[in-house]
Amino acid sequence: MRIGVLTGGGDCPGLNAAIRGLVRRGAKEYGAEFTGFRDGWRGPLERDAVPLGVADVRDILPLGGTILGSSRTNPLKEEDGIGRIARNLAELGLDALVAIGGEDTLGVAHALHEAGVPVVGVPKTIDNDLSGTDQTFGFDTAVAIATEAADRLRTTAESHHRALVCEVMGRHAGWIALHTGLAAGAEVVLVPERPFDMAQVTAHVEARFGAARAAVLVVSEGARPLEGSLELQTGELDAFGHVRLGGVGERIAGELERRTGREARSVVLGHLQRGGTPTAFDRVLATRFGLHAADAVHAGAFGAMVALRGTEIVRVPLAEAVGTLKTVPLERYAEAEVFFG
Amino acid sequence: MRIGVLTGGGDCPGLNAAIRGLVRRGAKEYGAEFTGFRDGWRGPLERDAVPLGVADVRDILPLGGTILGSSRTNPLKEEDGIGRIARNLAELGLDALVAIGGEDTLGVAHALHEAGVPVVGVPKTIDNDLSGTDQTFGFDTAVAIATEAADRLRTTAESHHRALVCEVMGRHAGWIALHTGLAAGAEVVLVPERPFDMAQVTAHVEARFGAARAAVLVVSEGARPLEGSLELQTGELDAFGHVRLGGVGERIAGELERRTGREARSVVLGHLQRGGTPTAFDRVLATRFGLHAADAVHAGAFGAMVALRGTEIVRVPLAEAVGTLKTVPLERYAEAEVFFG
Amino acid sequence: MRIGVLTGGGDCPGLNAAIRGLVRRGAKEYGAEFTGFRDGWRGPLERDAVPLGVADVRDILPLGGTILGSSRTNPLKEEDGIGRIARNLAELGLDALVAIGGEDTLGVAHALHEAGVPVVGVPKTIDNDLSGTDQTFGFDTAVAIATEAADRLRTTAESHHRALVCEVMGRHAGWIALHTGLAAGAEVVLVPERPFDMAQVTAHVEARFGAARAAVLVVSEGARPLEGSLELQTGELDAFGHVRLGGVGERIAGELERRTGREARSVVLGHLQRGGTPTAFDRVLATRFGLHAADAVHAGAFGAMVALRGTEIVRVPLAEAVGTLKTVPLERYAEAEVFFG
Amino acid sequence: MRIGVLTGGGDCPGLNAAIRGLVRRGAKEYGAEFTGFRDGWRGPLERDAVPLGVADVRDILPLGGTILGSSRTNPLKEEDGIGRIARNLAELGLDALVAIGGEDTLGVAHALHEAGVPVVGVPKTIDNDLSGTDQTFGFDTAVAIATEAADRLRTTAESHHRALVCEVMGRHAGWIALHTGLAAGAEVVLVPERPFDMAQVTAHVEARFGAARAAVLVVSEGARPLEGSLELQTGELDAFGHVRLGGVGERIAGELERRTGREARSVVLGHLQRGGTPTAFDRVLATRFGLHAADAVHAGAFGAMVALRGTEIVRVPLAEAVGTLKTVPLERYAEAEVFFG
Incomplete structure (x- = not known):
């Protein structure tokens, strides 16, 4: 044979x-x-x-x-x-x-x-x-790597009283974000399957800052804003409704800074998740x-x-x-x- | 409520x-x-x-x-x-x-x-x-820890042309040994559910030495010898048929040295697996x-x-x-x- | 007291x-x-x-x-x-x-x-x-994290026959890049102290592709091109000579693709290195x-x-x-x- | 050449x-x-x-x-x-x-x-x-492995209100124990260079139990008791003054149980430290x-x-x-x- x-x-x-x-x-x-x-x-x-x-x-x-x-x-x-x-x-x-x-x-x-x-x-x-x-x-390895990353980001978030956004893989399905978010105790998890409302994300972060002065968000690369939830310029979304230019994590961090007046940073794990x-x-x-x-x-x-x-x-x-x-x-x-x- | x-x-x-x-x-x-x-x-x-x-x-x-x-x-x-x-x-x-x-x-x-x-x-x-x-x-954490340990033992086994026995938890069920053995590519895995024949274990190790001059064995603490497979002194087994005194891993390493003329060492992971x-x-x-x-x-x-x-x-x-x-x-x-x- | x-x-x-x-x-x-x-x-x-x-x-x-x-x-x-x-x-x-x-x-x-x-x-x-x-x-922790990341990127580089660029911290000093590069066996290491010649970087990557069909580059965020080494648009460098817009790692990956015809990808470790x-x-x-x-x-x-x-x-x-x-x-x-x- | x-x-x-x-x-x-x-x-x-x-x-x-x-x-x-x-x-x-x-x-x-x-x-x-x-x-790798082990043992010590003894390599020099003890925040560190007084070790553990109901001890394999500090049977020490039979870690755990009435356990890292x-x-x-x-x-x-x-x-x-x-x-x-x- x-x-x-x-x-x-x-x-x-x-x-x-x-x-x-x-x-x-x-x-x-x-x-x-x-x-x-x-x-x-x-x-x-x-x-x-x-x-x-x-x-x-x-x-x-x-x-x-x-x-x-x-x-x-x-x-x-x-x-x-x-x-x-x-x-x-x-x-x-x-x-x-x-x-x-x-x-x-x-x-x-x-x-x-x-x-x-x-x-x-x-x-x-x-x-x-x-x-x-x-x-x-x-999948288990990708989630393990992303969870370790989110754990690390939390200490920076807490030391500097910041929101930290961790963008993970998942263009059309949010499994990595879901499991990483659960495993790392994220205060917000965004997945492609459920378009997000930026106002609600901001409210969650504000609430968390009241209790702990820090927040960690885990976001699929394919997370998409609800229509009207972000003031978008023409061409800022691609054909799938994804945020172009720097990615959705960076965009959300920018919005959080603008809306809350607090510092926010983002990291894109990218290829680190697959090797x-x-x-x-x-x-x-x-x-x-x-x-x-x-x-x-x-x-x-x-x-x-x-x-x-x-x-x-x-x-x-x-x-x-x-x-x-x-x-x-x-x-x-x-x-x-x-x-x- | x-x-x-x-x-x-x-x-x-x-x-x-x-x-x-x-x-x-x-x-x-x-x-x-x-x-x-x-x-x-x-x-x-x-x-x-x-x-x-x-x-x-x-x-x-x-x-x-x-x-x-x-x-x-x-x-x-x-x-x-x-x-x-x-x-x-x-x-x-x-x-x-x-x-x-x-x-x-x-x-x-x-x-x-x-x-x-x-x-x-x-x-x-x-x-x-x-x-x-x-x-x-x-369970997943215990297997992850034991697998990392077995990976480490392999490099020592290969550098010194030895057999290394890694004894893991599992008094009555061999799940940790089974999964660790699969994950670490062990040449022998012993579990309580299946009494082992020392002659066969020795044969596996000898075979492996022919190809790679090293062997890693993963053994449940509750692994038991087939009746007659080890020459035991009175009182060397407890009521469950478990090896007393130093544990089954150490005993197997000793037998391997005696039977093959090659070096063998053992490690008991013990409490490292649960914290x-x-x-x-x-x-x-x-x-x-x-x-x-x-x-x-x-x-x-x-x-x-x-x-x-x-x-x-x-x-x-x-x-x-x-x-x-x-x-x-x-x-x-x-x-x-x-x-x- | x-x-x-x-x-x-x-x-x-x-x-x-x-x-x-x-x-x-x-x-x-x-x-x-x-x-x-x-x-x-x-x-x-x-x-x-x-x-x-x-x-x-x-x-x-x-x-x-x-x-x-x-x-x-x-x-x-x-x-x-x-x-x-x-x-x-x-x-x-x-x-x-x-x-x-x-x-x-x-x-x-x-x-x-x-x-x-x-x-x-x-x-x-x-x-x-x-x-x-x-x-x-x-510093030791930052290098440990970056080295683990570079190790991961190598497997992707080898599986896909790509160049992978890992951008690490170091705006004015290249210590993290130097130690990470040595620890991860990088084929190219770029630091702020020594402006790089893009033609030479490309030559190193080409040479490595001949032997191993893959290359890992570790690059300080503050690495700077030699004058004339990159065809730059007005405003593409900041006052320190640093590459704006997406960072030097992404820019180098882009240049490598253009000049060698092979795939190249980049990752920015950013805040992962400090938590x-x-x-x-x-x-x-x-x-x-x-x-x-x-x-x-x-x-x-x-x-x-x-x-x-x-x-x-x-x-x-x-x-x-x-x-x-x-x-x-x-x-x-x-x-x-x-x-x- | x-x-x-x-x-x-x-x-x-x-x-x-x-x-x-x-x-x-x-x-x-x-x-x-x-x-x-x-x-x-x-x-x-x-x-x-x-x-x-x-x-x-x-x-x-x-x-x-x-x-x-x-x-x-x-x-x-x-x-x-x-x-x-x-x-x-x-x-x-x-x-x-x-x-x-x-x-x-x-x-x-x-x-x-x-x-x-x-x-x-x-x-x-x-x-x-x-x-x-x-x-x-x-050395750095050995200390890293032993520190991770001691970190793990601490959670068990705290959950069960126990003393946990971690025996590390070092027959004649206590460097691994010293650095592991510092890195893991051990309540007691014993090295060959300084013979230990079992009464004082016991006092440290008792003191710690008052504050935290748990203790972690890091002990060189070559740690030796002060003369008269342990009631030893003939032949229980070898020519170097080392504890035979099960090692010094196990012996200390046994003594702690006997003297304090609290549970104590030991782990021998052995070959895990070198691979x-x-x-x-x-x-x-x-x-x-x-x-x-x-x-x-x-x-x-x-x-x-x-x-x-x-x-x-x-x-x-x-x-x-x-x-x-x-x-x-x-x-x-x-x-x-x-x-x-």
Whole structure:
């Protein structure tokens, strides 16, 4: 049995753990041989592949990023991309392909499956916005990093009697902001799913200053103002209603200074959230995903994605994962609101 | 509405987050007043109580341990313990009691419930061996600490071509060892649920030395040898079949040196696993448990324990939690075995 | 003996450890009583003071920030600021003042000393640019945080074959960039003391891409281009020669993309570098500074600042500390250059 | 120019950073070629050597341990060990040897130097007890790990109203205990240099319980009781006056329970202190030592060891380093005593 594997989309802590789990299980249990494609879908498109044995995956478990490289190359946007990949896989003599990635990568996997290519998907995204699985690996690490950052910002906020705004990733879903806000005890949490009222944000900060002379706000990069809530100049919002220029965190800090007369500062975590060694949680989840992906290939469960349900790893149709984004439900957001102000 | 709260059993990262979540939600949403009992069940037994307001729980979220103190006092072993508690709660004018703890603490809560006292339970234990909930808070932090320790031991193992044995908590259930072993890429993981064969352990270590000249073993304190697997002196095992004297980790290291002729060392993590600031995961879980415990009290759902099911917080009968220990199933242990040797 | 104490300037990990060391030593050894001024020089200017006893400093050692609050209020810019402070200290019956701060704060302390007020200085700044002492507390923590960040960025750089630019603090001195760059193995380090040639930076990155397909650059916020090295628009540099608009890190990333055709990204660490619990190194240094400041007051060594020389804490004249900034010497920068490209 | 390099003695965070610094500088600046000996002095004794180029040291900076392996093999205890090494180096055509290690390793280096072999030493030891240098790399990391452990133990101590004893490394010098105790705010610190009086230790713990109901003690493994301070059985102390059987930490915890009637627990950090990624401080120090060792070889400064003096790297005679152990002076211990009880 010969199996190809690739990692696509933004890098994410846990990718190497998943690769290692897949290869160990496949080689040891099923005698499979593995081929690693380089840089996401670029690999099978251009037939850029390397053999991947048990020795190659030794000691990679704790490493961030991906030894295979990644890219945002999308075969659906390439001339006959799906066809070229199918032919390359066949010519390389591969019996199956395991695609590890987020919505875009798994969307391609789904298209390949519909074109008759034997594919199994493994979900990853630090944003945790993939449907069909309770959680994706990478998310726990991103939240851990952002929580440590917010903890640090609190001491500065308290020493200088300031508001500190911590902008985290999440263009369309607010999971990182929600969990970071809960974990760091943020006085305000803003997510894309619920447009914010700047007057209310200001009121929360003022209330908190009465009790503690400091406030920490955790804000998704995709948080959007309610219409009319900010006096915006033409062109200051992009097509999604996102704040351009410096980002929403900086804009909110500026508004808070103007409206409250107190100091406010902002930090954008950006790429800090996606690198480095994975948390123990993500190492376990990614390893288990890798193990179960090998089982799924062996079972011929093509078109499936491995997924977490409670404490079990199950298989769900790829179609389920790529249909709609998993966003923060209002009752979950309400849990964070208990601590506002 | 007046609500008492206590934390019982071994301390555990996340207890303060749970207390804070309970008090914030109860006070803000339901206008409840809270009374904190000191040092677990000793508090209500001796009526040692303090008022607990929103200001008292400010900033406690990231702190390890419990501001209420804890103890292993067990009213079931005291003369009329349950009766005395019931009378004290009534005399203090409390409408309900929230008990945060592990199996022993929740066992008392269950007995109180059966005696007609309005009780809600919140599960915690770093051992993760409570039935009825996917996970307890404290566990993720314990695994994170143990994984970091095992990572450190690996560099020493590799530099000196040694076997390093890391003994972790888990007297009757091997969850910490299992997850730490998966997260740290251990070459051997031993748990109480599956008695070990010393000859096989030795074989795994020898195999690993062939490939990498080093091995890391993660071992539950409650790991037990298969009968006949170790030449034991009379009295070397206790009533549970556990290794006395220096612990099982040290004993295994000694055996490995004797059998392989290579150096082996052991470390016992002990109390390092239960203190310090909780991981972001545990902060979120504990906070949510606290919030939902307030809701359960308000709903009059007495005799229930809040629990994690997938991503939801639900209520389960206390009886379900305290009946049987949740141990590691063999198919989960098999996941770790993929990486042995 | 009655002693006032204040913390001025930007917050810094270790301030609380210094306060605790001072109060413990003064109270225990010399029977001194302490008064804490709030928010830097605002405290003595406005006579905003609180008693500060041994119980008040219990458990503050590991906390980031300062329990006394801080501000950038500068008495030298206030009408008769020095006179007002002198009179307030006298009216409060204080025998001495301990000022913990950076160049600005110690400059005021020096002016007070020249006006006859009994003052002792304690140096702090995350920038490490104070003369007269081998190191200031706060710096080690800032470098530790920045190094962890740079380590994380490297995994993303390698997975995506990118250049990642990490912008750290240091407007006029490059110590944080120098040490972070050495600690994180940066391929390029840019400091204010040595204007950079964009063509050479680009060449280093290209060279590194040949060997490893990734590069990490650590850049002081105050790094400046050599004249003519960047094609600048009018107004793009400020009076200090610093890059406006998004900062020098973002500008360099943009140039690298344009000149190499490869992806480049940047992150600004900003306030993340100054908050949170101090490293063990900074806790020890700050505690020792506090202890020795109490000794200096008791010895009547006014006008002095405590300082680190090798492993000893010594006293140096305040004048020595505030005269000139301690910048990175070229031979130290040359140590980092060994690893360029 | 051909240079051999080895790492000897216990592994230590920073060894790889030193190797990398040495090789980069030597290769880039002086065109030197490097040979790495495996497993300490075993390498040159048995002529077990590998070429070590710039590519081999890429990315090893953050790794704990040593890529060259280490051992406690001591040529001074081997038949004609020094002679064999001298001949092997000559036959391999090496112009110099760089020995990275602690007292034992540098003692051999000194003997080789006296036998006419061109040697340069680089000091390392987590114990910080080498004379001739302000600090050795490895020490800062050990203290950081022990401080984090002591912080964790404090929360358990406070939740359960216990004394917690943290036993750290240091058989003959108490540097790790001293710095960890200062950094973690320990109520008692015990070091080998100052035999302890159990009655006084008990009094400090009792005093602390009055104020805070908890105590943390940091104890060197080599801490020794004053004669008569503990009722000892025959054979309970070894030749150095050290407590056998379970260690001094466990013995002190037992005594505290017996004498105070309160709970006490102990933890032995052991090998946890020497593994894992180095702190930023140790990465910088080790890298600089490596760079300057290359310069020393190029300058023909044989018989010298690189050393830290203040912020400078200097050269000192190897004889200075290996003559006497650097122990904790009483005035440094007195700094920790300020916080006792």
